[in-house]
Amino acid sequence: MEMQEELRIIQKEAAGELEKISDKPGLEEIRLRILGKKGQLTQMLRSMGKLPPEERPKAGQMINAVRQKLTEQMDELEVKLRRREQERALEREVIDITEPRAHTLYGSKHPLSLVEDKLISIFTSMGFDVVEGPEVELDLFNFELLNIPKNHPARDAQDTFYIEDNIVLRTQTSGVQAHTMLERKPPIRIICPGRVYRADEVDATHSPVFHQMEGLVIDKDVTMADLKGTLDIFAKSLFGEDVTTRFRPSFFPFTEPSAEVDLTCMACHGKGCRVCKGTGWIEVLGAGMVNPKVLEMCGIDSSVYGGFAFGLGIERIAMLHYGITDMRLLYEGDVRFLSQFRED
Amino acid sequence: MKVPMQWIKSYTAIPMDADAFQDAMIMHGTGVEGVEDQTKNVRNVVVGKILTVIPHANSDHMVICQVDVGEQEPVQIVTGAPNVHEGDEVPVALVGAELPGGIKIKKGKLRGVDSYGMCCSGPELGVPEYLYPSVGDKGLLVFHEDYTPGTDVCSILGIDDQIIDFEILANRPDCLSVWGVAREAAVTVGTSFEKPDITFKTVPGKMSDYVRIEVKDTDLCPRYVGRIVRNVKIGPSPMWLRKALFGAGVRSINNIVDITNYVMLETGHPMHAFDLDKVKNGHIIVRRAFSNETITTLDGKERALSPDMLMIADETSATGIAGVMGGEESEITEGTHTVLFEAAAFDRANIRITTRALGLRTEASGRFERGVCAATCREAADRACQLVDLLDAGEIIDDVFDCYPNPRPQVRIEASVERINRKIGMDISGEEMKDILTRLEMQVELNGDVLTVVPPVYREDVENEADLSEEVLRIHGYEYIGSTLLRGETAPGSRNANMRVTDRVGRFLASKGFYEIRNFSFISPKSIEKLNLDQEDPRCRLMTLRNPLGEDTSVMRTTLIPSMLGTVSLNQNRNNDRAMLYEIAPVFDEFNRKTGELPQEISTLSIGAYGEGVDFFLVRDVVQDLLNSFGIETMIIRGKENYLHPGRTAFLTANGERIAVIGELHPDVAKSFEITKRTVVAEINLRMVCALEKEVSHVKPLPKFPAVTRDLALVMAEKTMVGTVLEVIRSTGKPILSDVQVFDIYRGAPMMPGTKSVAFSLQFRNPDRTLSDEDVNPVMQTIMEACKNSCNAVLRL
Incomplete structure (x- = not known):
């Protein structure tokens, strides 16, 4: 059995060689040498013609069995080699994941916008629409329709910038109340954030341009307790569950009764501290039941409808929320300040 | 507005300390900015009797005193004051004393001699000359009377009070007065406000014998009250009056001027006192200014007037701007014999226009702008007369000038208990409402649900049911307001x-x-x-x-x-x-x-x-x-x-x-x-x-057939804009060109200077079938020609 011996040797030699192979070209070389068109096994198959016919089938079987075995071995090795190669390639591509790269990840809205956004989401979730009004405003809307006639001392509290006799830079977002009442029919639930202007010199707590948000609800059977309930939700959503509101009597020409609204000091949770000057309360907004005179001037029947209004200073809330002690930081636009804010 | 606590207490009992009082007032509608305790500024300063004075060996201006401060042994104090006399009683700041400005007194050594305290001048104690007349800052304050050494000086000097700084809301001008806050205090703390009976001795006489007053423009001057005091004795005011004024931040001048200021602070009515002997022909005319008229005001400035301003004038010219500033010639002086007190009401808006136009604001104008009640002018004038009588500063003529042609009609408000409760979200009984309003000096009738209310004359701010609801609520207590949720139909809110x-x-x-x-x-x-x-x-x-x-x-x-x-x-x-x-x-x-x-x-x-x-x-x-x-x-x-x-x-x-x-x-x-x-x-x-803004409304189906991609490198002049070429490619590639992108721009050799090579990647697609070269080639050709013709961009070879 010369052929059988020959096959055994081929198989053995191949196994020895395959063991030493470390790359694909090496493998291909062997594959070609043994299994290729001119390979050893191919040659043997071809030379089978020399065998007596009765031996041929058996010889063929034997050769093919070896061929198949070797093919399997080589394929297996190929897979192994390929995997090893990839592993090495991946290893070569290891990077220092802590290496810094110069690029800006994200910017941010202004803290006043972030606060406005929070307020807007709190109030829109309670069914308030967000509306806007003009910043350059008629005296009529800024004052007269809000029950602040010409030459009324209530105008003193708001040092007004004038463009013309009857045109002012709005001193309060309250003018939007009047616009809304004249344009929409009750029920009305709106908030209006926006810029307002007062002739105050710039310092750590004053600015001639600042931001307010006005709220207005007009419906049948709206009570002052509804006002308090609404503001309680606002206070808790913004500052936390332990924050409550305190109403104090006050006066605004466009509301009656009126209230100054304090919130539990968020710095000390009401115990009394420097931020709240020891009182445990922080004055945050003004509110009240819409004065029937205002309703009538704005074309709403005060015997059927009533409602409440409130107004708050966005800066004040932003300063409390972020612990900003100098208002000027909000307007000078230093990126070192601005880059500390994140949307949440 | 600063009000001494003792002044309030003289009309209303306050059974609590200043802090509790402050909180109560705030929660019931009278703002308080702060409380200044005068006694905290000056502590441990006592009456000291100077026993002996010997010169200081090492100083030519200091002396060494032994001072009796009421202790067993006298204390030794070194002082450089020029007016140190044995037997005088002076304020002595003992070791450990505190003086205004946070100064603390310690034991010291002055040029080698121990000193156990400090003898004080008026200014060192924060006591101005007009409060306790002495020598001012020219030396030690010397007491006028004998006190037991060791007695605390604060009450002697009139600095032993708590001063409450009220922040009065714009709708409550009636509270810009001691009576106003004392009234609020009474309702707030549950006591009663005791207004003094205003009675005084008079002598018979006729106004017309002294003065003729003509109010020509009653629209701007709804009421004018005048009273005459004759045989006036100008002099200093008594201590209680000086102290009250000082606490309120007003300087004492003389008894008559002090009375006008005191009455203003107490009643809220700005008063004016004329020296009648200096009013030309004894004739006062209240009239609008003439056009082109001018006036020189007390501050020495000449001011142009306009006919919408109201003047106090004599027969020849305006002498004062009504409600704003008086005239110099009729000022009260040492030699004044006959005084006319004026208590008037002027139109708020008009005063405001005048002060704005003149850029001139005074305490009086500020009050008139916010509203001075015409109905109580007479009371103020009478109160001034009562003080004249009390101070024995002159004789009051029994005749009165009072021009009040159109008294403000009485306001009568009908309100519904149920509606008020509905608005404030509470359930306060009609009886309680009636009680609250009555305590606020309103006349109230309750018939079932209906409250009929007549507010007191000084409450011009109370006009309707809404105002009453606030009065009821603030006295009942804002702290009882409930917290409920809005009801009713709503849609979710949204941004515009x-x-x-x-x-x-x-x-x-x-x-x-x-x-x-x-x-x-x-x-x-x-x-x-x-x-x-x-x-x-x-x-x-x-x-x-x-x-x-x-x-x-x-x-x-x-x-x-x-x-x-x-x-x-x-x-x-x-x-x-x-x-x-x-x-x-x-x-x-x-x-x-x-x-x-x-x-x-x-x-x-x-x-x-x-x-x-x-x-x-x-x-x-x-x-x-x-x-x-x-x-x-x-x-x-x-x-x-x-x-x-x-x-x-x-x-x-x-x-x-x-x-x-x-x-x-x-x-x-x-x-x-x-x-x-x-x-x-x-x-x-x-x-x-x-x-x-366009919203995405319909998505396009994804392509079913593959795209064909061709690259194209074009050389063009540097000044040719890539955007222009892109536009040409886009428009000529229609309809099968589905996308075009620039993927490289190259400048430099072998390109000619001033040119650039731009590489475009073009994508062609037909939604209905796969494109062949025969479809794409002619389009590419057209594109290249168009680029060449319109942009001079040629194929890079």
Whole structure:
């Protein structure tokens, strides 16, 4: 059995060689040498013609069995080699994941916008629409329709910038109340954030341009307790569950009764501290039941409808929320300040 | 408004300390700014009797005193005061004493001699000469009377009170008075307000024997009350009066002037005292000013008057501005014999107009502007007379001048208990409401649900049911207001269109690394000039404030660029290496505004960026992507803005209208804004974004057949814009060209100088079948020809 011996040797030699192979070209070389068109096994198959016919089938079987075995071995090795190669390639591509790269990840809205956004989401979730009004405003809307006639001392509290006799830079977002009442029919639930202007010199707590948000609800059977309930939700959503509101009597020409609204000091949770000057309360907004005179001037029947209004200073809330002690930081636009804010 | 606690207590019992009182007042409607405790300023200062005075061996002006301060042994005090006399009693600050200004007295050694305290002058104790007359700052305060040594000085000097600083709401001018707050205090703390009986001795006489008063313009002077005091004895006021005035922050002058001030503080009525002997012909006329009339006011200024101002005049000229400032010639002096007290009411708005026009505001005008009750003028005049009697400062004539032709009609309010409860969300009984209102000195009738209320004359602010509901609520207590949720039909709320756009723009830019800034809406006209705009540019037409804080903030912005450049400049000056900023705000269109009308407010976005990685293209892409995110397709064209680099300026247009400008800052403009780093700015019209915004409504089906891709490298002159070539390719490639991108731009050898090679990748697709070379080749040919013909861009070989 010369052929059988020959096959055994081929198989053995191949196994020895395959063991030493470390790359694909090496493998291909062997594959070609043994299994290729001119390979050893191919040659043997071809030379089978020399065998007596009765031996041929058996010889063929034997050769093919070896061929198949070797093919399997080589394929297996190929897979192994390929995997090893990839592993090495991946290893070569290891990077220092802590290496810094110069690029800006994200910017941010202004803290006043972030606060406005929070307020807007709190109030829109309670069914308030967000509306806007003009910043350059008629005296009529800024004052007269809000029950602040010409030459009324209530105008003193708001040092007004004038463009013309009857045109002012709005001193309060309250003018939007009047616009809304004249344009929409009750029920009305709106908030209006926006810029307002007062002739105050710039310092750590004053600015001639600042931001307010006005709220207005007009419906049948709206009570002052509804006002308090609404503001309680606002206070808790913004500052936390332990924050409550305190109403104090006050006066605004466009509301009656009126209230100054304090919130539990968020710095000390009401115990009394420097931020709240020891009182445990922080004055945050003004509110009240819409004065029937205002309703009538704005074309709403005060015997059927009533409602409440409130107004708050966005800066004040932003300063409390972020612990900003100098208002000027909000307007000078230093990126070192601005880059500390994140949307949440 | 400062009110001494003892003054209030003389009318209303306050059974609590000042802090508790303050809290109660605040919670029931009278604001308090603070409480000043005078005794906390001066502590441990006692009466000391100077026993012996010997010269100081080492000083030519100091002396060594032994002072009896009521202790077993006298104390030794070294002082340099010029008026040290044995036997005098002076205030002595003992060791451990505290003086105004936080000064603490310690044991000391003056030129080798121990000193155990300090003898004090009036100013050192915060006691002015008019409060306790002595020698002022020229030496030690010397007591007028003998006191037991060791007695605390505060009560002797009239500085032993607590001063409450009330913050009176604008609708409560009646509370700008001691009586007003004492009344509120009584209702608040549950005691009663005891107004003094106003009675006094008079002598018979006739007004007309002394003065003739004519009120010509009763519309501006609804009431004028005059009373005469004769045989006036001008002199100092007694201590209690000086002390009351001092506590309220008013200087004592003499008894008559002090009485007018005291009555003003107590009743809220500004009073005026005339020296009648100096009123020409004894004739006072209350009239409007004549045109072209002038007056020299007490402050020595000559002021031009106008006929809408009310004057107090004599037969020849105006002597005072009614309700604002009196005249010099009829002032009270040492030699005054006969006095006319005036207690009048003037039209609020008119006083306000007058003070504004003259730029002249006084304590009196401030009160008249806020409202002085005409109904109580007589009472104030009588109170002044009572004090004259009490101080024995003269004889009061029994006749009175009182011109009050149109008394304010009584106000009668009908209110519903149920409606009030419904408004305030409470359940207060009619009886309790009646009780509260009655305590507020209102006449109240309760019939079932109906309250019929007549407010007291001084409560001119109470006009209707809403006002009553506030009165009931604040006395009952704001702390009892419940907390309920709104009821009724609602839809979810939402932002208006502009605010939705603003929000999206902000979030988009933040995600691209930009920080939002907020600037003032008014700027300096100079910062517009710095942009070098053409004179006829609409942005040069500025809306100007009449009363700006300063030139820097005097005009409304017509563009956001100057503010942005200011912020960029600030960041560069502070050595911030890089900044990418945006602002969203309206600009104000003065150009198209007519007088008396409001301007268009156009919501605008500005962008400013500098630093590493920032160039024109970065900002351009951000702006284009931003607009694309709103579904707005833009065309880019070369633009011209005087403040931008002439070669690096682009306009973006949408539907043929300019929506944005983007460019690098012109070096001249950079310089005038002190900007040193190359800066790219952009301005985008958000109103247009709002109008052009397109929502995604239908998706296109995905392609079923593969695309064919061809590359094309074209050589063109440097000045040929790639965008133009892209446009040519797009338009000639229709309809099968589905996309074209630039993937490389090459300059340098072997290209000719002044040319560039631009490589385009073109994608062709037919939705209905696979394209063959026969389909694509002719289109490529057409494209190449078009590029050559219209852009002189030729195939790179």
